[in-house]
Amino acid sequence: MLLCCLLCTGGAIGAVPEGGLQTLRSAEAVVRVAGEAPRPAAPVSLPFRWADQAPRQPGGATVTLDLPVPPPGGDDRFYGLLFEALGNQAAVYVDDRLVARWGQPGDAGFDAGRGPRLVRLPADLVEGTAAPLRLRIELSFQPQRGGGVSAVRWGPLARVEALEAQERLWRNTLSLVYATGLLLMGGLAAGLWWRQRDPLYGCFGLAAVAGALRNFDQSGLQMPLPWPWWGALVAMSYAVHIALLARFVTLALHRPPPRVLQLLTAILWASVLLAGASFALRQPLMWTAALALLCAGGIVSLPGVVREVVAGRRPTAYALLVAGVLAIAAGLHDLLRVRIGLGSASWVPLTPHAMFGFVLILAGMVVERYSRSVREYRDLARSLDARVAERERQLTAAMDALQAEREQQAVLLERQRLMREIHDGVGSQLVGLLNLVGRPGADPALMEAQVKLALDELRVAVDSLQPLEGDLTVVLATLRYRLQPRLEAAGLTLEWEVDSLPPRADVTPQTAMQIQRILLEGFTNVLRHAQARRIRLEAHWHAGPPERMEIVLADDGRGFAADGPPAGGQGLASMRSRAAAIGATLAVTSTPEHGTTVRLDWPVRR
Template identity: 35%
Template sequence: MQMDGMSIGVDERRTGDKSRGYGIRLIAAIAFVQILFWGLALLIRPPVIDPAFEQNRLTDILVVETDGKRSRIEGRPNYYLGQGRVTRFVAHPLIEQPEQGLVVFVPRYNRWASLWVNGQAIPMADSPAWRAGRLGGKWVVPPGLLKPGRNSIAVEVRRECCRAFLVSIIAAPPGAIDIAIRQWRLQSLFPSVGLMVVGLFGAASCLMAAARSPYRQEAYAAALAFAGMALGGLWQVDILTPSSEPIYGAAGQMTMLATFAGLVALADRWFPGGPRYDRALITCSAIFAFINLAAALTTDGMPLAIRNLNELLVVLFANIAILSCVVRGVRVEGRALIPDAAVVMLIPAISIADLIGSLRISALSLNIAPLGILALAVLLLVGIVRRARMLSRRLEHANALLDARIASKEAELEATAALLRQREAEAAVQGERSRIMRDLHDGLGSQLMSIMLSARVGIAEPAVVAEGLQAVIDEMRLMVDSMDSVGESLSAALATFKARVQPRIESTGIAFDWQEDAAIATLSNFGPRDVLQIFRVLQEAVTNALKHAECSRIAVNAVVSDHRLVLQIEDDGKGITTRGQAGRGLTNMRLRAASVQGEVMVEPGKDGTGTRITLTLPLRLAQAAE
């Protein structure tokens, strides 16, 4: 019991050390990614007001409402610009060198504005109406409209939506202010347009990849997140700005909701142990979507306090869910998911920065969130590619294991097949042995028994006994020759038969002719049973010719024709004139040929004299024997 307690304690300490090691690596990876991202982001898009803007900002701006009431702008910008549709901002800057001309720049969040200088209308310089809400309005005032001393500059802004406000008016001579405006516009527009393009590309790519992918759910979740990002980019560059303030505000809330819903669903499926938050995600998304749609149908839209609370809750719930997914995944797989966790942890950091920026808006300060979401979209694409590569490597590893298992199974099957072949060979040998025993018992044994009984009762004539013993000897020779021919070619087996019968035929004064086709030499592996039946048919034909044909010549011809083995035994005798013995011999030959799938045909010789016996065998006998 003490040993068990000690081993459990050691295991617990090892697990704790491993967890602490993973925690340190995770913290280091998160710190590295955060420092790298925020360093590059702040370098590309510093969230501070350009000094050229700050030095040339007009002060003492008065707001003139439609009823003529004047008030001074102080503190946070007024989103709603009073109760009227148009609000006029008036300032009186001191211009010491009017001959240089003047550039007036108004960073604003609506699309319609106009400028009057000393009572003269000035056309907007270079900002199309659909982009002016994001890029600000720029006017170039010619020197002829200016005068030394105080000049009247009035900017009239038309209210369209909750972002229609004016926070400052910048007026300076041409030169440095133009460079500052171009840089500010580039930093303002590029992240939003890039976010739109990357979001559309990412959503389309994920939808196409989801068609035949084992990560279909992850791909759909990523597509939703990318679609929300793309719509957010469209919303930020004011391409989709409607004329109704409630609809515009609801559209912005819906893009944020779609983005965070997709990110939560993706994180919940990306890390092992999930998904766990589907029901809560669907419920919360439905509630927030209902609130946004209801606000879009009202006259004045969602109140500012409720809108801020709505954004705060969405960001808070999404970040809690994403953090829990990261912690769960690292606990399950540990080191393998540390890079993924470090990248995903950018989501809470960027969303909190975006939330802080939305709570303290300045038209001149640049919010880091669009650039951050753009970077996050790129990192998600990289993560998806990395996950695809991991899947590919796992599939390759699985294929390698499968190939190894197949090779192992093939080796086992080959060993089993070899064992089966060995057992089949043993069974064939045993069957052949049993057949030989039956032949010895039924054939030779019965013949010898008959001769012995005849000798005992004294009725056996010497010639009959000699003939019977000769038949027994011939049968034994046939059996021995068939066994000796195993593994040899058919030509060798026939040569053995020829060597047996040729002296017997020639001793009677009968000529013997043997013809053999060259193709016979290619036939091999006839089984002993097949060879024995061939020998018996040939032996029966030769014996009948010697006994009954009264011939002077016996010819044997062996050929291969049409995938068949043809053996012909022909004599020049008197033919079959006695039906008794010849009939029994022919029946025996046909039965023996049929036992090896062959057939026997008896016909007259070539010149109409003598007898020709043809044995035809299919060549598949050799294949079956193999």
């Protein structure tokens, strides 16, 4: 809407009701082209453009006109003049009195035409005058710089100042705002390109930097380089800015056409070369051709946007279409009215206002992509949560099945162990008993002892099925409970010295069974062969290092010679085998007539 208003008003940005203001469009000019004789004074229409007089040469001009007499009886005592553009360098005289100067004649480092110029007339010049005031403007120009004199606004100072503030806002202040916005969004786009290597962001980042330079040129600040170097730099930056924004529009499409991208690349290089050559060779038409080529590049990028809008794929396409149409309209205005001067010429370019719309579009695209990424990450997170939950259910079911299988296997192994122990223990005793029964004249006492031993084996096997929780003290106490009646019946005194043993995780039912069988074998040997009166059981915990558990079974019986075979056959060999099965060592010491000591040393495994 702003752009349409600007086009309709002929570039009179910030126009206010005339209300005492007068616009003067007729004057008389004397033109002086460098290397030529001054031209005779001739009537001219304002705005007066140096490019229409001598586009390739420097020079100067004297423009004169009459200021109408202020209406009498007004409350305003102070009056002013406003020039939309003036110079390149200018001095303003009223009735041959110097009232303002901007730059020195021929000073290429200063350009008075980079913003509106306000002249405050001294009160004594205006008060009491009954004749028109003679306004004379002395101007000097550099080629390809776009100098001249705009229409003159003349009226009460307060209203002229208000109009000047509005025009400076739209022409200079907004250019600074646009330049700052372009740099910020360009930095954001460059950062996104660095992280993602998306050509869309890289293209906009370069276009924004080039556009910021162009907008700084329109801000009214003085140039850091002398003319024409600064003009060439700004022109080439402007070409890069426009061409890359056209490429940005194409890259933003769903499927950017490769041929259009190739054509826009050619337009970019051609327009930059034409801009540089125009200032190097002092050929203004080359820069005009570059601007026309840039307008063509914008038109080339539009069909793809129209197809995207028709396909209805994304809301961004509608924004790109509106911004593209406005940018092309602004570019044609600047080419025809600002550059060529057709119709009512203007010094106010509209392209910076139109191009800033792409900054807003990029911001919207970044927000849209970020929002889409957040939605995708949330959907992915929900999907992963569902997968993890499903996997957890599968793992839980598998663990339950594995646990059930382990429990079944443990039951099976325990049954097999119990069967093996009954076979090796109770079974062997019953076989021995069967042999005794089959002998004529078998000793009943021996048969009774064999039966008791089979019962002890059976009880040990049953005791191994009880929950132990690693407590070896319980294992030893249970064995004492089982053997106490037999020991008392044999007249043996049992001395019991068992420490409070710490629980051990490796005291399993099978381990407890082996320890019980070792001690049972030791007690049985004492009952059968030792002819002892006392038997002593000790169990101690040694903190180490290394940590170990020691069990000692000693009697005061007849013992046996160290170099002779002990009574009882394979009993000691079986005890050593069982000790080795649990990682312990068994030591047997005996002295004739001084008893026997069995020492079980069991190290703790960590």
